[in-house]
Amino acid sequence: MDASVLTMVPCFRQLGHGQLQAVLERSTMRREGDGSVIFHEGDDAERFYLLLDGAIRVLRIMPDGEQAVTLHILPGELFGIASAIGRKTYPATAAAVGDCVYLSWPMPLWAEFAETCPGFAVETFHEVGNRLVELNTTLTQFATKLVEQRVACALLRLVEKFGSKTHNATAISIPVTRKDIAEMSGSTLHTVSRLLSGWEKDGIVSSRRKHVEIIDVPRLSALAKSG
DNA sequence: TCATTAAGTATGC
DNA sequence: GCATACTTAATGA
Numbered sequence: 001m002d003a004s005v006l007t008m009v010p011c012f013r014q015l016g017h018g019q020l021q022a023v024l025e026r027s028t029m030r031r032e033g034d035g036s037v038i039f040h041e042g043d044d045a046e047r048f049y050l051l052l053d054g055a056i057r058v059l060r061i062m063p064d065g066e067q068a069v070t071l072h073i074l075p076g077e078l079f080g081i082a083s084a085i086g087r088k089t090y091p092a093t094a095a096a097v098g099d100c101v102y103l104s105w106p107m108p109l110w111a112e113f114a115e116t117c118p119g120f121a122v123e124t125f126h127e128v129g130n131r132l133v134e135l136n137t138t139l140t141q142f143a144t145k146l147v148e149q150r151v152a153c154a155l156l157r158l159v160e161k162f163g164s165k166t167h168n169a170t171a172i173s174i175p176v177t178r179k180d181i182a183e184m185s186g187s188t189l190h191t192v193s194r195l196l197s198g199w200e201k202d203g204i205v206s207s208r209r210k211h212v213e214i215i216d217v218p219r220l221s222a223l224a225k226s227g
Numbered sequence: 228t229c230a231t232t233a234a235g236t237a238t239g240c
Numbered sequence: 241g242c243a244t245a246c247t248t249a250a251t252g253a
Binding site (some may be wrong): 187 | 228229230231232237238239
């Protein structure tokens with residue numbers, strides 16, 4: 001594994017090759033398959049993580065066993081950064097979406113990186129800030145929109161993060177089930193299934209098992225708007 | 228307007 | 241061939 005994989009990572013962007021090498025040498029690399037849980041909500045926050053490849057779903061599990069997906073992590077982003085917000089335990093569960101490759105470090109190194117790595121603190125503040133904005137947007141959607149609009153919003157959020165243009169559509173590049181979309185939109189898999197079937201008839205989306213692509217993004221955006 | 232129940236079909240390891 | 245993903249309709253809050 002070469003230190004150059006870290007040059008694209010925002011929080012290490014200002015480090016020279018030697019420093020990157022040192023950071024890398026102190027990390028542990030792991031690989032996980034779809035659905036594997038990396039840490040659970042409430043676990044002691046012993047390590048922090050950097051996603052190199054794949055995607056991570058951050059979710060909370062309700063007392064009745066229901067799950068709510070709060071956000072997704074992209075390659076190059078940190079996760080499990082309890083230290084950054086002054087916590088001793090993880091506030092949410094992190095699970096792999098598809099195959100993932102990630103690095104991790106013992107949590108005590110967080111303070112050391114923040115002190116010794118130029119740009120690390122500033123970049124992680126940015127990242128945390130961006131997530132706050134994202135969560136705020138999602139929260140507003142939950143509070144103000146009807147289910148159909150929320151489901152449309154959830155799909156658009158997936159497109160924003162994982163959309164890849166194909167010949168005549170925008171495919172979501174990670175596996176997503178109806179249940180996943182329901183957990184992102186505060187709905188049920190049945191309602192999501194019904195909505196997707198309807199939109200498929202209207203030529204707005206096209207879906208197979210665990211795979212969704214959007215044929216007509218503007219019309220989906222229109223559905224996502226209230227009114 | 229939407230969740231729940233229930234009963235089915237399709238798909239993939 | 242079995243578990244998982246998905247569809248559809250009916251019911252009722």
